[in-house]
Structure formats: C-alpha cells, structure tokens
Amino acid sequence: MFLITLPDYEIATRYASKWAELTIKFTTLKVIKLSQKKANKKTVSSFLKKQPVKLVMFNGHGDESTIYGNDDEVLIKSGLNEDLLNSKIVYAVACSCAAILGPSSVKKGCKAFIGYKRPFMFAGWGNAHNPILDDRAKPFFESSNLIVTSLMKGCTVEESCNKSKQLIQNSISQLLSSQATNDDRMDASMLFWNSTNLTYSGNGKSDIYH
Amino acid sequence: MNSQNKKNTKNQEIKQLVLDRLKVLSPGTIISIGSEGDFTRDQMIENVEDSTEIGELFTEMQIEWLRSFQKLATAQ
Numbered sequence: 001m002f003l004i005t006l007p008d009y010e011i012a013t014r015y016a017s018k019w020a021e022l023t024i025k026f027t028t029l030k031v032i033k034l035s036q037k038k039a040n041k042k043t044v045s046s047f048l049k050k051q052p053v054k055l056v057m058f059n060g061h062g063d064e065s066t067i068y069g070n071d072d073e074v075l076i077k078s079g080l081n082e083d084l085l086n087s088k089i090v091y092a093v094a095c096s097c098a099a100i101l102g103p104s105s106v107k108k109g110c111k112a113f114i115g116y117k118r119p120f121m122f123a124g125w126g127n128a129h130n131p132i133l134d135d136r137a138k139p140f141f142e143s144s145n146l147i148v149t150s151l152m153k154g155c156t157v158e159e160s161c162n163k164s165k166q167l168i169q170n171s172i173s174q175l176l177s178s179q180a181t182n183d184d185r186m187d188a189s190m191l192f193w194n195s196t197n198l199t200y201s202g203n204g205k206s207d208i209y210h
Numbered sequence: 211m212n213s214q215n216k217k218n219t220k221n222q223e224i225k226q227l228v229l230d231r232l233k234v235l236s237p238g239t240i241i242s243i244g245s246e247g248d249f250t251r252d253q254m255i256e257n258v259e260d261s262t263e264i265g266e267l268f269t270e271m272q273i274e275w276l277r278s279f280q281k282l283a284t285a286q
Binding site for chain 1: 231232234235236238239240241242243244245246247248267271272274275278
C-alpha cells in the first residue's frame with residue numbers, strides 16, 4: 001500500500017500536494033490518499049497502524065523533528081510517534097525533517113527515511129488555481145516526484161535519490177544555458193540547494209517490494 | 211582595517227550581491243521557503259535588506275551556490 005498526505009491550506013501546501021498527487025498514477029499499489037482535512041494525525045496514525053503500508057509520501061510543512069498535516073497539525077514527531085513508520089520507506093517533502101526525525105524514525109524501525117536536512121525551496125508564479133500549469137515550479141516538483149515513482153518501479157532508496165539528484169543536475173544545466181534569464185539562474189541556485197540537502201537515513205539498499 | 215571591519219565589509223558585499231540577484235528577477239516571482247512562507251521578489255529583498263531569519267537563510271542558499279562554482283573552478 002502507498003499512503004500519501006495531501007494537505008492544502010496555502011500556496012506552498014497546494015503546490016506540493018497538487019504536484020505530488022501526480023505520482024499516484026504510476027503505482028499498482030493500493031493507494032490511501034489523505035487530502036486536505038483527512039491529512040490529520042488521527043487518520044494518518046490509524047492507517048499506519050492498521051494497514052500494510054509499504055511506502056509513505058508526506059507533503060506539507062515540517063521542522064527538524066516534525067511533519068505537519070493540514071492546518072499545521074502535528075502528524076509525526078520525534079520522540080512521540082515515529083514508531084508508526086516502522087518497516088516502511090518514507091519520503092517527506094517537508095522542511096528539515098531529515099535532520100532529526102529521519103534518524104530517530106530509523107532507530108524505531110523505519111526501513112529508510114528520505115527527506116531534506118534544511119528547508120525545501122521552490123520558485124514559481126504563485127498560480128494557486130492550478131499549480132500544475134506553473135512551468136517554473138516544474139523542475140522542483142518533478143525531481144521530487146521522481147523519488148517516489150522510482151521507488152514504485154522497484155528502485156532502491158539510494159538509486160531513487162540519485163535519480164532525483166541527476167534530474168536536478170540536468171535541470172540546472174538547462175537553466176544555465178546561453179539563453180538563461182535571471183529567473184533561470186535564481187531557480188538553478190534553489191534547485192542546487194534542494195539537491196544538496198536531499199538525504200536519507202536507514203538502509204539505502206532497501207526497496208518497497210522486499 | 212581590523213578583522214571585524216573586514217568581516218563586516220565582506221558581509222555587506224555578500225548582502226549586496228544577493229540583493230543585486232534578487233532585484234533583476236521578474237516581479238511576479240514567488241519564492242517559497244518551506245514552512246517559513248512564500249515571498250514575492252520585493253518581500254524577499256526586504257528580508258535580505260533587514261537581515262531577518264528568512265533573509266539570512268536565503269543569503270546562505272546563495273552563498274552555497276556561489277561556492278559550488280568556486281569549487282568547480284578550483285577543481286579544473
């Protein structure tokens with residue numbers, strides 16, 4: 001099973017969730033899709049406890065020890081309930097939580113926790129009505145989604161992270177072409193930041209099927 | 211010039227460099243810094259000018275980027 005949280009209460013969560021939702025069509029796993037108000041602690045905890053979830057994608061805000069759901073409700077917090085991630089592979093598009101929550105989840109049995117050590121950044125045009133149509137945001141979220149779609153195809157955690165970093169490198173190269181605008185150069189620097197801070201804790205050789 | 215003055219001058223130069231890069235962005239640009247929020251170009255300029263936490267984080271990101279070029283140049 002694939003569990004995905006899709007909070008949506010301001011621009012950043014709307015962008016992250018609308019783009020992340022695109023990953024669903026790439027999986028043959030049964031999907032537990034927790035959109036907007038369903039991205040709450042009670043519901044997430046219940047599914048993680050009772051269902052054989054193999055892969056989790058959290059979208060939303062975070063800090064070094066916490067992942068938040070809709071309206072900034074705490075979903076997973078280091079020292080509180082990270083044991084819910086036991087035996088799962090997790091990817092969190094949430095700021096900084098790979099710093100503390102990642103390693104502490106692995107100590108409690110999580111197979112691997114992929115995330116960002118520092119804030120996840122992106123640039124766009126603020127198209128709140130349809131973030132998917134915002135081409136400027138595309139390289140940020142396409143490279144993020146590639147982690148999940150690679151895991152769905154059977155890649156290991158390490159391979160999936162490397163694919164994402166390679167896609168970011170390709171995007172940076174394109175953005176820095178001779179036709180580059182000032183916007184392109186700025187976006188390249190933000191992509192580089194995300195790539196630098198993308199990391200994982202746990203078993204890099206693990207995949208969701210074994 | 212003592213070391214503190216040198217450091218202040220360097221910080222001012224870095225800040226100006228980041229501001230110069232921000233000022234040439236399209237005005238409709240939105241920069242999202244995770245849980246810190248979403249900022250227009252002009253809001254980010256203010257944050258960098260005022261050396262707020264957001265401005266400092268954005269400056270750190272820019273320094274990392276510029277350092278990556280320095281490393282590349284050194285390696286070649």
